[in-house]
Amino acid sequence: MGIVARRSVIATTIAALLGSFTFGVAAQQPPPVRIGVLMPVKSLVGKQGHQGAVVAAEMINADGGILGGRRIELVVYDTNFQPAEGVGAAQRLLNQDKIKFIAGEISSTVALAVVQLAQANGALFMAAVPKHPDVTASGYDRVFRLNSTTAMDARDFDIVLTEKIKPSKVAVLAENSDFGRLTIANLRKLFGNKVVAAEAYDMTQNDFSTLVTKVKGSGADLVCIAGSNMEQYGNILRLMQELKLDAKRCVMPGILNSEGVRVAGNAAESAFSADIYVPSLDNPLNKRFVAAYQAKYKETPEKIEELGFESIWLLAKAMQKAGTADDPAKVAKVLHEDKWETPRGIVTFDKNGQAASGALINLVVKDGKLIPAP
């Protein structure tokens, strides 16, 4: 299955939102700044990331664009989570569309492939969501990554687990992926022989009764779920409720979102997690972003949307500061040197291009809502 190449290309053009301001002078408009966006747009997360990027472009255009009134125009291609399709899309951006700035993506494997292409073509790649450590391990100074890595998450979350939760027996249910296996290894290191069950499940699996029964039999008082598919962790939480498994439940950082909480229903109640962003953050840019997103899509943006937003927002702001939309080297230099205001707070980049924005925000599900933990 999945062998059929889906080459559907989605090219979205963001119309200028300058309204009456530009009315009548359209003919003299300076050329737009085109930014390439790679996203698995047919998936839910891809759609969320893409919509965040669209809101960023619209907000910048509403502010009068960059570099003397140039609008931001997004050229969006579907990567379908497939490295081959991602490479094809990136090549189209680089060779056909002559675009030197690429943003977005969810999948680490796609991002790793795109990094190599960007390096070969001297382009700048602002990876939004990929989590694999190697994305920023190429040594290429024009690669950036906005999401935190699993190791960064663990640094903060480990303290919560060991000092606040203090479990006596731990069970881990992890998807069979780099992320899942890494999480099992991390927790084993952290809790040693307190880990009484560590089960990996396939990323297409849809019935978890065996796994949850085993976890119940293990007598764990803390169950950690490390799987990014919300239908899977939602299902696991539901089964834990069905089988009356009485343990604290955590979803590893960066995964739990309000859609997942909705899918799990009241089975998610009191489950906890942590993340780099929540929509309730109290700063002017976040409030503006959330309001603009809600106005356009009738939904509240979360981390994926925010990272999609950030990828375009930061590129545009850096282009403005560097005074160029054609020189990736200059823009990369500015990105490395400065501090950047984003909806999640001040973001800085280390020498490898990894973004940091302070400590994780602890989250808990209460009354069906994902809120910062007290």
Place this chain on the structure above:
Amino acid sequence: MEIVFQQVANGLSVGMGYALVALGLSLIFGVLHVINFAHGETFMIGGLVTLIVTSLLGVPYLLALPIAGIAGAILGLGINRLAVQPLLQRRDGSADVLLATFAVSILIHQAVVVLWGPAPARIDGLPGAIEIGPVVLTNQRLFVLAIGLAFLLALEWCLKRTRFGTELRAVAQSQFASRVVGIEVDRVNLRTFVIAAVIAAVGGGLLSPVILYSSLMGQVVIIKAFVVVVIGGMGSIVGAVVCGLLIGLLESMLGLVTSEGTATAVIYSLLLAVLLVRPYGLAGKKAR
């Protein structure tokens, strides 16, 4: 020990899920001698229709199932008319149908992703659960088991006791001979196809509260259903259900002593072994 009983309950419930998809697949293969790749997507559409009518229109869950069945019937009719019947007459008809239904499955899946969106969703089925000692089985899972058995019994009765059943068995044996004795083979084919689609769609409605609705649910389940059909015997109704239950049980029991990955590997090894040693399946009859 209680964990073993719980796993028996889990295994039977999972297995009936496989059986509900395998049943229609096997029926179509038995009568039309084609593999319907779009069967999994019919299952998914059943889940989607149940989701839409329960969550958006507020229809009670039990009433949503027949609606899902009707949607399945319409879809089955469409697939049969569009991608099966016109190709069956050809010399390599079966192979063409396989490819055509594969195309249809992708078409349906993509249409759902584009028109409805890729987001998974919860469907609240029957509330509550029964507890026998430490073993818990939700009412929804029990309901799946009951309806699955009801489908099996109804199909068996229909095959053995009705005129349509007789015609169907005749067509399954020989389309040529059936035509000779005046059976409208195309009509039997169409009805078989529609019945299979109804079972798949109702199955989707039954299982989506258990496994959650997702646009990928059809693709995931059809692989296991193929395994069930091959091991149980292509075209065997009872084989599909019994084998579905057995595979569910085997999987959950193996899952206790080894990892789920190993359990899955054992099931696929079994598939290979059956194909090598007993290609007509455990319950199937040797072709003469």
